[in-house]
Amino acid sequence: MRAFTIIFWKELRSFFLSPLAYVVMALFTMLSGFLFVNMVKAMTANVNPQSLVFNLFSSGWFWMGFFILFPLITMRLFAEERKMGTLEGLFTAPVRTSEVVLAKFASTVVAYLVLILPMFLFFPIFKSLTGETAAFNDGALWGSFLGLLLVGILNIAIGVFASSLTQNQLIAAMLTFVGVMLHYMFGYLHHMSALPQSEFTAGLTYFSTVEHMQTLSDGLIDTRPMIYYLSFSAMLLALTHHVLEYRKWQA
Amino acid sequence: MIHVTNLTKRYAGRTAVDEISFDVGRGEIVGFLGPNGAGKSTTLRMLTCYLSATEGRASVAGFDIFKDSIKVRKRVGYMPENVPLYLDMRVKEYLQFRARLKGMGYRESRAATDEAMDTCGLTDVQRKMINTLSKGYRQRVGLADALVNKPDLLVLDEPTNGLDPNQIRQVRDLIRQLGERHTILISTHILHEVEMTCGRVIILDKGQIKASDTPQNLVRRLRALGTVSVQVKGSPEAAMKEIEAMTGVRSVKHTITRQDWARIEIETEANTEICEEIFQIAVAKKWKLRELVQKTASLEDAFVNLTINKKEKKSDD
Numbered sequence: 001m002r003a004f005t006i007i008f009w010k011e012l013r014s015f016f017l018s019p020l021a022y023v024v025m026a027l028f029t030m031l032s033g034f035l036f037v038n039m040v041k042a043m044t045a046n047v048n049p050q051s052l053v054f055n056l057f058s059s060g061w062f063w064m065g066f067f068i069l070f071p072l073i074t075m076r077l078f079a080e081e082r083k084m085g086t087l088e089g090l091f092t093a094p095v096r097t098s099e100v101v102l103a104k105f106a107s108t109v110v111a112y113l114v115l116i117l118p119m120f121l122f123f124p125i126f127k128s129l130t131g132e133t134a135a136f137n138d139g140a141l142w143g144s145f146l147g148l149l150l151v152g153i154l155n156i157a158i159g160v161f162a163s164s165l166t167q168n169q170l171i172a173a174m175l176t177f178v179g180v181m182l183h184y185m186f187g188y189l190h191h192m193s194a195l196p197q198s199e200f201t202a203g204l205t206y207f208s209t210v211e212h213m214q215t216l217s218d219g220l221i222d223t224r225p226m227i228y229y230l231s232f233s234a235m236l237l238a239l240t241h242h243v244l245e246y247r248k249w250q251a
Numbered sequence: 252m253i254h255v256t257n258l259t260k261r262y263a264g265r266t267a268v269d270e271i272s273f274d275v276g277r278g279e280i281v282g283f284l285g286p287n288g289a290g291k292s293t294t295l296r297m298l299t300c301y302l303s304a305t306e307g308r309a310s311v312a313g314f315d316i317f318k319d320s321i322k323v324r325k326r327v328g329y330m331p332e333n334v335p336l337y338l339d340m341r342v343k344e345y346l347q348f349r350a351r352l353k354g355m356g357y358r359e360s361r362a363a364t365d366e367a368m369d370t371c372g373l374t375d376v377q378r379k380m381i382n383t384l385s386k387g388y389r390q391r392v393g394l395a396d397a398l399v400n401k402p403d404l405l406v407l408d409e410p411t412n413g414l415d416p417n418q419i420r421q422v423r424d425l426i427r428q429l430g431e432r433h434t435i436l437i438s439t440h441i442l443h444e445v446e447m448t449c450g451r452v453i454i455l456d457k458g459q460i461k462a463s464d465t466p467q468n469l470v471r472r473l474r475a476l477g478t479v480s481v482q483v484k485g486s487p488e489a490a491m492k493e494i495e496a497m498t499g500v501r502s503v504k505h506t507i508t509r510q511d512w513a514r515i516e517i518e519t520e521a522n523t524e525i526c527e528e529i530f531q532i533a534v535a536k537k538w539k540l541r542e543l544v545q546k547t548a549s550l551e552d553a554f555v556n557l558t559i560n561k562k563e564k565k566s567d568d
Binding site for chain 2: 002003006007010014017018084085086087088089090091092093094095096247248249250
């Protein structure tokens with residue numbers, strides 16, 4: 001636990017002391033701000049039965065931009081240490097591999113929450129500026145927050161795992177991006193008319209981010225996706241632990 | 252302090268460390284010497300719990316490196332080869348982070364960091380970013396990192412690698428000074444360094460221990476064997492034949508010809524004096540002689556003899 005805390009703060013510090021954090025935050029806020037404005041305009045023009053929150057988080061545009069975030073914030077975690085050789089110093093200090101993995105993961109989740117915070121503030125700001133109460137309810141907002149947290153946890157776990165596999169940050173980023181995108185696109189498999197539809201594709205859809213976000217951004221809290229995201233992330237972190245331990249036995 | 256028995260590390264199809272056994276006592280400075288790829292770094296990495304051994308066991312400060320890895324790591328200060336550091340941190344910040352990571356409390360770590368910076372001469376650069384430091388300073392940061400939590404054992408993998416002569420001298424002095432308080436295990440391929448700093452040398456080649464002794468004893472043992480160097484004018488073949496026929500000669504080798512002068516190196520049995528005999532033959536046969544020396548061996552000869560000669564002999568067969 002001691003080592004966890006120390007590495008956690010060290011990682012967080014070095015993340016927010018690097019320009020990457022601010023570049024990512026600025027660009028992401030810009031992108032989502034653009035979509036937000038667009039969504040508000042669209043909803044003003046046409047009658048829409050869904051809330052503002054729901055519409056934003058079920059838009060494919062939003063997710064495309066959103067997913068670039070994960071490779072960028074996770075790629076350096078282990079890949080950089082492997083390349084620089086600092087992994088050797090880290091693991092010859094009296095720390096458990098699990099503490100290192102969890103600390104890096106947790107610090108990235110916190111960094112992620114800070115990065116998406118400005119985007120999240122759009123909603124309360126919008127509400128207080130326009131006094132528009134019908135745009136969305138609080139449940140939808142908090143549900144979406146929970147959804148983004150869960151999606152973030154899973155995607156960061158994918159990134160942590162990818163980063164532990166290689167010493168090349170670009171490869172780590174690419175692996176993360178593909179992993180994250182595949183998981184997302186499962187949701188569209190069911191709607192692709194060119195593909196033969198079966199129970200298999202329907203099943204895959206069930207694992208998809210969009211599906212879960214739609215229920216959550218309606219303000220409906222379903223525990224099944226929660227268990228799914230958390231357990232899948234735990235499995236990826238366990239795999240990361242094994243990859244790092246494997247170095248010892250590498251023959 | 253260190254107790255190693257039959258430690259082995261095999262990589263795919265290659266044995267990097269082959270059943271080595273040795274002991275290092277408290278307070279000793281031991282040099283690990285060997286050509287590149289001899290298995291020095293692998294051995295050190297196993298002792299510092301970065302890699303696991305394929306076979307055999309080892310203990311550091313009484314703790315098994317496999318079963319009590321955390322306890323071992325608490326007691327070992329390790330400076331890896333090429334000194335990896337977090338380049339985006341400041342010197343003091345980095346050392347404090349490392350001290351805390353090694354189990355020190357906040358206050359304790361601050362005092363320890365100041366002390367380590369003082370020992371390694373880093374106080375002036377404590378606010379600098381590590382990526383702006385020169386190689387020599389980085390090396391010192393690595394050393395300060397290794398000793399910051401006052402470990403029982405210091406393991407330094409090629410501590411003077413890539414430094415200029417002045418910096419090498421500084422680091423060497425520092426190591427000698429640290430030897431008063433710590434047990435130190437150094438790996439290096441620079442012989443001079445070992446002669447200067449270490450109380451004992453372990454020569455490693457192809458994963459096996461070739462010798463383990465004080466530098467002085469290694470040299471003495473070798474000197475007993477003896478090497479004689481002769482330079483004759485013209486073709487060396489005739490002279491070589493004559494010398495080969497003498498008693499007590501183990502091998503004769505023509506090494507170099509420079510401006511008609513051919514140098515012949517002769518290896519003799521222990522305690523054999525052949526210079527006089529060679530001289531008499533030279534006079535009788537009217538050889539033109541420029542040099543006739545009984546060579547005194549250095550650690551370098553010991554090293555060459557124990558590592559390189561073996562390879563050449565094998566390829567000759």
